[in-house]
Amino acid sequence: MPGTKILSAGSYGCNMRCPFCQNHSISLSFDEKTLYFPPEKLVKFAESLIPQGNIGLAFTYNEPLISYEYVYDTSSLAKRQGQKTALVTNGFINEEPLRRLLPYIDAMNIDLKGFSAEFYKKLQGGLEEVKNTIAIAASSCHVEVTTLIIPGENDSEDEMKSLAGWVASVREDIPLHVSRFFPSHLYSDKLPTPVSKIYKLAETAREFLKYVYTGNC
Secondary structure, eight states: OTTOOOOOHHHHTOOOOOTTOTTHHHHTOSSOOOOOOOHHHHHHHHHHTGGGTOOEEEEOSSOGGGGHHHHHHHHHHHHHTTOEEEEEEOOOOOHHHHHHHGGGOSEEEEEOOOSOHHHHHHTTOOHHHHHHHHHHHHTTSEEEEEEEEOTTTSOOHHHHHHHHHHHHHHOTTSOEEEEEOOOOGGGTTSOOOOHHHHHHHHHHHTTTOSOEEEEOO
């Protein structure tokens, strides 16, 4: 791919597997029909929708950084065409490829799935790597953070205080989305997160952050 330094998937560090994935029917599907759009074709298609109000491209579902080279080539071309780009990601990427990509990204929604190394170990990911992504990205583009609250996993008030306090140490105006869990995938035997718990944790987060929103309630 022109202009892209090819790295192995392992060097990106985005191979997380969430047993509670709320979109597993999409992210783990092997039966869906797919259509490959080369970067040039996709950017041209997005441009054709400008009269309908389109402003650019969003990379999401599945984890877009698994296809890092495609995201890089497409976003860099879109930016040259004056389009906006957004990335919805788990944030588990090494610093070098992240910094290479950021000049072509206008906004990121980054999952901060919890605030303990032990929890991230379950997901085959790393808390420190995700924190590093948030901190670096926040200095380059608009960043929002989403945390899915799972009963018995990451739903303590102390953990939310630590999480929100850390996000505020990066920037207190980073929006935080506190999202409700529903039984899904390998966690289908769990109960949904009580709505009252989501509201309570959101209030806790507001002690540190300016913009806190509740989701799936």
